[in-house]
Amino acid sequence: MADPVITLRRATVADIPAFRALGEAVVPATYGPIDAAYAQRMLDEWWVPAVFERSLAVNTHLVAEVDGDVVAMSSFGRLSDSHREFPHVTGDREVMWKLYVHPDSQGLGIGSRLLAQVESMVEGEHLWLEVVDGNDQAFDFYRGKGFDEVERVTDREWPDDVWLRKSLGRVR
Numbered sequence: 439m440a441d442p443v444i445t446l447r448r449a450t451v452a453d454i455p456a457f458r459a460l461g462e463a464v465v466p467a468t469y470g471p472i473d474a475a476y477a478q479r480m481l482d483e484w485w486v487p488a489v490f491e492r493s494l495a496v497n498t499h500l501v502a503e504v505d506g507d508v509v510a511m512s513s514f515g516r517l518s519d520s521h522r523e524f525p526h527v528t529g530d531r532e533v534m535w536k537l538y539v540h541p542d543s544q545g546l547g548i549g550s551r552l553l554a555q556v557e558s559m560v561e562g563e564h565l566w567l568e569v570v571d572g573n574d575q576a577f578d579f580y581r582g583k584g585f586d587e588v589e590r591v592t593d594r595e596w597p598d599d600v601w602l603r604k605s606l607g608r609v610r
């Protein structure tokens with residue numbers, strides 16, 4: 439069989455139902471083995487229409503489609519545009535907030551393509567992202583793409599957030 443044709447495009451509010459469906463497929467599969475309650479909290483707090491609407495207004499969202507079906511998404515923007523608090527950070531950052539590939543479509547190069555697209559679109563010299571402690575597949579993926587661990591934010595109740603950063607090697 440021929441390789442599937444993967445198309446990347448910018449997302450809009452019309453993609454919110456597809457984001458939710460993707461979250462239901464990938465979030466419990468990814469975070470459930472680390473902490474099932476945390477996985478549920480992520481879905482309830484971050485993968486809901488109102489949050490996507492707010493995020494689409496300030497961040498850039500991309501989707502990957504196969505035969506017209508959304509199989510992956512990513513989003514990125516400035517830390518200063520987030521409504522979350524980051525007491526440990528001074529200054530601003532360009533952050534990839536999400537990179538999620540449907541479990542049935544992982545390992546096909548789609549995450550690599552989305553990440554490369556995000557890297558080409560950010561303006562600064564560095565791209566930052568957070569990985570949940572214990573998400574070893576994501577750590578391996580990002581290390582392979584040139585990201586290094588910079589900071590760890592500890593929370594007594596939930597798994598740590600580990601901040602990774604990649605220098606995009608731009609000459610100013």
Ligand SMILES: CC(C)(COP(=O)(O)OP(=O)(O)OC[C@H]1O[C@@H](n2cnc3c(N)ncnc32)[C@H](O)[C@@H]1OP(=O)(O)O)[C@@H](O)C(=O)NCCC(=O)NCCS
Binds near residue numbers: 464549575
């Ligand atoms: C981590 C993730 C984004 C990677 O995207 P992907 O499309 O599966 O990865 P790719 O196919 O582009 O693979 C890139 C590399 O990772 C390896 N890899 C990643 N996931 C793999 C998998 N499930 N099976 C086999 N190899 C995998 C590949 O060997 C490949 O290495 P190479 O470039 O040296 O050949 C994706 O697996 C995912 O969505 N995981 C669950 C959600 C998640 O953890 N997101 C990150 C949150 S911070």
